[in-house]
Amino acid sequence: MTIHKHHSNFFEDFRIGQVIRHATPRTVTDGDSATYMALTGSRFASHSADSVAQGIGYAGRPLDDLLVFNIAFGKTVPEISLNAVANLGYAELRFLSPVFAGDTLSCESVVIGLKENSNRRTGVVYVRSTCHNGDGIVVLTWVRWVMVYKRKAEAEVAESHVPELASATPLDDLVIPARVHTKEALEAWCEATGSRRLWEEYAPGDRIDHPLGMTIEEADHMSATRLYQNNSRPHFDELQMRSSPVGRRLVYGGHVISICRALAYDGLENVLSILSIDGGTHVAPCVAGDTLYAYSEVLDRRTATSRSDVGVLRLRLVGLKNTPPIEVPALKVEGKTRGSNYHPAVVLDLDYSVAVPRNHFNGTRHA
Amino acid sequence: MTIHKHHSNFFEDFRIGQVIRHATPRTVTDGDSATYMALTGSRFASHSADSVAQGIGYAGRPLDDLLVFNIAFGKTVPEISLNAVANLGYAELRFLSPVFAGDTLSCESVVIGLKENSNRRTGVVYVRSTCHNGDGIVVLTWVRWVMVYKRKAEAEVAESHVPELASATPLDDLVIPARVHTKEALEAWCEATGSRRLWEEYAPGDRIDHPLGMTIEEADHMSATRLYQNNSRPHFDELQMRSSPVGRRLVYGGHVISICRALAYDGLENVLSILSIDGGTHVAPCVAGDTLYAYSEVLDRRTATSRSDVGVLRLRLVGLKNTPPIEVPALKVEGKTRGSNYHPAVVLDLDYSVAVPRNHFNGTRHA
Amino acid sequence: MTIHKHHSNFFEDFRIGQVIRHATPRTVTDGDSATYMALTGSRFASHSADSVAQGIGYAGRPLDDLLVFNIAFGKTVPEISLNAVANLGYAELRFLSPVFAGDTLSCESVVIGLKENSNRRTGVVYVRSTCHNGDGIVVLTWVRWVMVYKRKAEAEVAESHVPELASATPLDDLVIPARVHTKEALEAWCEATGSRRLWEEYAPGDRIDHPLGMTIEEADHMSATRLYQNNSRPHFDELQMRSSPVGRRLVYGGHVISICRALAYDGLENVLSILSIDGGTHVAPCVAGDTLYAYSEVLDRRTATSRSDVGVLRLRLVGLKNTPPIEVPALKVEGKTRGSNYHPAVVLDLDYSVAVPRNHFNGTRHA
Numbered sequence A, B, C: 001m002t003i004h005k006h007h008s009n010f011f012e013d014f015r016i017g018q019v020i021r022h023a024t025p026r027t028v029t030d031g032d033s034a035t036y037m038a039l040t041g042s043r044f045a046s047h048s049a050d051s052v053a054q055g056i057g058y059a060g061r062p063l064d065d066l067l068v069f070n071i072a073f074g075k076t077v078p079e080i081s082l083n084a085v086a087n088l089g090y091a092e093l094r095f096l097s098p099v100f101a102g103d104t105l106s107c108e109s110v111v112i113g114l115k116e117n118s119n120r121r122t123g124v125v126y127v128r129s130t131c132h133n134g135d136g137i138v139v140l141t142w143v144r145w146v147m148v149y150k151r152k153a154e155a156e157v158a159e160s161h162v163p164e165l166a167s168a169t170p171l172d173d174l175v176i177p178a179r180v181h182t183k184e185a186l187e188a189w190c191e192a193t194g195s196r197r198l199w200e201e202y203a204p205g206d207r208i209d210h211p212l213g214m215t216i217e218e219a220d221h222m223s224a225t226r227l228y229q230n231n232s233r234p235h236f237d238e239l240q241m242r243s244s245p246v247g248r249r250l251v252y253g254g255h256v257i258s259i260c261r262a263l264a265y266d267g268l269e270n271v272l273s274i275l276s277i278d279g280g281t282h283v284a285p286c287v288a289g290d291t292l293y294a295y296s297e298v299l300d301r302r303t304a305t306s307r308s309d310v311g312v313l314r315l316r317l318v319g320l321k322n323t324p325p326i327e328v329p330a331l332k333v334e335g336k337t338r339g340s341n342y343h344p345a346v347v348l349d350l351d352y353s354v355a356v357p358r359n360h361f362n363g364t365r366h367a
Helices: A030-040 A050-055 A063-079 A183-191 A218-227 A253-261 B032-040 B050-055 B065-080 B181-192 B218-227 B255-261 C029-038 C050-055 C066-082 C183-193 C218-227 C253-263
Strands: A018-021 A086-094 A106-118 A120-134 A140-151 A207-209 A273-280 A292-302 A310-321 A348-358 B002-004 B019-021 B085-095 B104-116 B122-132 B136-151 B208-211 B273-282 B292-302 B309-322 B346-357 C003-004 C018-020 C084-095 C105-115 C122-132 C138-149 C206-207 C273-282 C291-303 C310-321 C346-357
Touching: A018 A063, A030 A063, A030 A218, A030 A253, A030 B032, A030 C029, A050 A183, A063 A086, A063 A106, A063 A120, A063 A218, A063 A253, A063 A273, A086 A120, A086 A310, A106 B122, A183 B085, A218 A253, A218 B019, A218 B218, A218 C218, A253 A273, A253 A292, A253 A310, A253 C122, A273 C018, A292 A348, A310 C105, A348 C206, B019 B065, B019 B122, B019 C050, B032 B065, B032 B181, B032 B218, B032 B255, B032 C029, B032 C050, B050 C291, B065 B085, B065 B104, B065 B122, B065 B136, B065 B218, B065 B273, B065 C084, B085 C003, B181 B346, B208 C084, B218 B255, B218 C218, B255 B273, B255 B292, B255 B309, B255 B346, B255 C183, B292 B346, C018 C066, C029 C066, C029 C253, C050 C183, C066 C122, C066 C138, C066 C253, C066 C273, C084 C122, C105 C138, C183 C346, C218 C253, C253 C291, C253 C310, C291 C346
Parallel strands: A207 C003, B002 C206
Antiparallel strands: A018 A106, A086 A140, A086 A273, A106 A120, A120 A140, A207 A292, A273 A348, A292 A310, A310 A348, B019 B104, B085 B136, B085 B273, B104 B122, B122 B136, B208 B292, B273 B346, B292 B309, B309 B346, C018 C105, C084 C138, C084 C273, C105 C122, C122 C138, C206 C291, C273 C346, C291 C310, C310 C346
C-alpha cells in the first residue's frame, strides 16, 4: 500500500470565510537574527544592538521586521500556496508589535476572496493572515493573493468575491513602537546610525539610488527560504524546475524583498522600523546569478497625530536586476499592476511606510 | 626544522578495547539550531517551538536529533576516520536523552572490531561511540564501521574480530522522551503539526513518497559539515579531490541523512523524535548539483510496553539522487549491504525508529 | 529631486587627528558564533565549549578572536575604506579583553597618517581603530592602512605623515586572558584539545604544514562578510566587478584570515587565544573557487614576565591558494612588503602572537 501525501489545497478547496490554522509554530532566537544578517547583510541599527534599541524604547533588539514577515509567510505556504502559479501581491500588511528572541510565532489565515480565471484551470485566492506571539498578541497581519491551480478544470466553484483592499494604512492604524522623546535619545540614535538625515529631510518626489549591489547565489536564497521553513518547491528543486518556464530554481520573493531592503540602508539609515506594507508586487522572477540593486522614492511624508518625535515616510522600494539604478533614470511606473509599463530590470515594486525620527528639537532642516 | 602534523590513526594503530576520548567539547546553542534549519529546512514541530515541545513534556525545544548526531559524529572524525576510504555503515544508534541549547557535548569511542582486508592495504574498524552532556548523561550512542587505510601494507595486524550487532533495538531499550498523556496534549500536538495521521494510520508495507526535492550546493554541505566541526578533507578540498575517483568534493553523508530526513517531513509530520537508527548505509556518494529526494517505507509498527500514549514506527528512509520517488516504483532492495541490487538512484538506506502519538482517546482510525 | 547618497570619504577628506565614531553598534550572540563556525570550521577549544573556557579562567566561551576582529573591522568600512583601492596592511592589533555573547561592540578610529601617492589620484590613509564593549572596556585596537581614491586628482592635500609602527608588541603590553595555573587545569585543557604539544615543544624556525584545504564559495565569503555588516562592494556585486582588474567578486581579506586560521588548528591545537597581530599583508587577492591552504612558522617563543603558566608564541601564518604547503618547500619571504619575492601561491602573510600553556609541571619535553 502506498500513502500519498495530500498535495495542499487546490483552488476549488478554498471557501470564503474559511479559517486555516497553520502548522509548525516557531520560536525565534538570536540564531535566526545572526543567520538573517549573514544572508542579507542588514544593517538597520535598531535590530543590530540592544543598547541602541533600548535607547529608542524597546526592551532589547527586536528581530528584523522582514525576518518576522518571512517566517510568518513561510508558515502559510503549506496550506495556501504550495499549488500556486504565482504570488500576485501583498496589501494591508501591518507590523503591530515588535518580536524578540524567545518569542514563539503562530499563524492563521482567513480566506477573504476567490475568483476563478476564465481558463478555468486556475483561480486567485485572497487570504488575510495573522501572526501572533506566545502571549496571543498579534504581531503582524497581511493580505496576499495568489494564483492557484485547480485540481480539475471542470470542478465547480460556487463563490466569487474580490475584496476591496485599502491602498494606504490610515495613520491612526499604524503602530509606532520606537520612541525618541528626548534630545539625548535623538543624539544617541543619530550617532548609532551615523546619519543626521531625519524625517524633515525627505520630501515627496525624492529618489534615493542605493549604491550597493548584491549578487544572489543558490545557497543564499535556499538557506534563507529554509530558515523560514518555507517548503515551496520552485526554490529548491533544480531538477523539476528545468521543465518550468524559467528553466531553473526561482528565488523566493521574500528573499528579494529582504535583499532590496538591506540595500536600501544607505540613504535611509534612520529608519526605525517598518510600519506597514500597503502594496507589493513581484514584477519579474529572480534567479541565482542575478545582481540586485534598489532605489527608493518618497511617496509621502506624514505625521502621526499623537507623535511629535517620530514621523512616517511612505516609500516605494523598487528592486532591479542586473541594472544599477543610475541606468534606470526615467522609469515610468503607474499603478501597482504587473504589466508592460515596467522597465525590464524591475523585479520588485513595494509600497511601504516606515518610522523616522523627527528633528523636533530644531525647526530648521540640516544642510 | 619542520613539524609534521600526525595524520590521525591508520588501521594498524587501532586495538580492540582501545578507548579514545575525542577532542573539542562543544556547547550547543540556538545558533546551531537556526543554522541547521537554514541548511536543511527541517520542520519537525518538537524542534521548532518551545511551547510545542513543552506540550509534549520537554523543558523546551530539544535540538534536532540529527543535529546532535552530526555534531557528535564530527567529534569522532579526527581519531577514527580521517584516513578512511569510506564510512561503511551505522548500527545500534540510540538517542537516550534530549539535548538542549546550552548543553556541552563530549564524545568517546571504544574500538570493538577490526578486520584487515585481503589486499592488506586497508581494514575495517568498528567503534562504539558515546556522547554525553555536561552532567555526564549519555545522550547518544552508536556503532559505525569504516574502511581505513594502513600506513604500511606490510604492517602486522594481530587481532581480527567482527562484532555482532543487533539488527533492531529491543523495545525496552528505546527511550521515548515525549509524553502525550492527555487528550488536550494530543489535540495541541496535532494542531501544531497540521496533521491528524497518528501511529495507528501507518501499517507495515506502507510507502510514503515525499514530495519535495532539494538540490545540494557546495556552500550548503560545507557549511553544515563545518558547523559539526567535521574536518574530513573530501568535503572541503576541491583541488585534492580532483584526483579522487569521483573527481570532486563529496557531500558528507550526515548531511545527506539530514536533508533526506527534512524531506521526509511531509507524510511523517507527527514524528515526535528519532529513537534509534538500527542500520544505515551510504549506498552511493553525492556531489553538489545533485537533487535529493526521499521516500519512506513502514517496516514495523510497535508498541512500547509501558506506554499507551506513544507508539514506535520502524521506518526505512531511502534517499534518491536526481530521480523522484515516483520514478522508482518497483525498487527491490534486500538486506542492508551495498550492492548491485540497489536502484542506481539510491544514495541512502536508513533503518530507524521514531516515536509517534497513538490515537489512544479514540479506537477508530481517522479517515 | 534626487537625493544621492554621499559615497563615504575620499583621500582628501581625511585629516590627521580626525576622530571618526563608526555607526551601527552590534550586539554579538551565540548566533554569530554558530554562523562563524559554519562558515570557517573553526575548532579552537576555548571558543567551542563553556566548560573548557571556564577551566582556563573565562566566565564562559569567549567569541572567536577573529570573529570579533571581523565585526569590528566591518564597522570601520563605511567611513574608512569604501573608496579604497586596496587594504594594504595591519599592525599593532591587540586583543585586550575577551568578548562574550550579549556584549555590544562599538568602534571608533583616529586618522594617524596620510600620504598622497605620486600619481595624485590615490593616497594612503593610516587609522588606529578601537572597539569597546557596552561597559566601555576596550576589547580590541589595531592600525590599518589603506590606499584610497581621491575624489579629484587636483585636490590639494596639506598634510603628509607616515606613522612609525611597532614591529612587535612588547611583552608587557600583551593581555593574556586565559589561566592554566593548576595541573588539573592543564590536564583538562590537553584532554579538550586532544594534544599534549605545549609551548616548550615549539622552537623558532619550526614550520607546521597544516593538512586541510578549504575551497571558497561565493555564498560562503559573502555570508561571512555580511555577518560582519561589511558593505564593501567588491565582495558582493559581480556585475560591477566584471569591469575590475580581477574581473569578478573578491573574497574579503578578513575571511581569508579566518579560513587560514581555522586551517591552522591542526598542529596548533593548544593555542588559547590570539594576543596580537603585529603585521599582516594580503599578498594577492582570492576569488571563489580558490582552495586555501596554510602553513605556520614559529618566529619566536617568549615568556611573559609575570606568568609561569602560559607562554607566548610569535607565529607567521602563510596563506596559500591552489597549492598545498608541501609544494612550497623553499619559500623565501623577506620583510612584510608586497613584492615579487613572494611565491605566487601566497595570499596572506600574517605575523601574530598567541598564548599557549607551558608545561610548568614537568621540566622535560614530551616525546
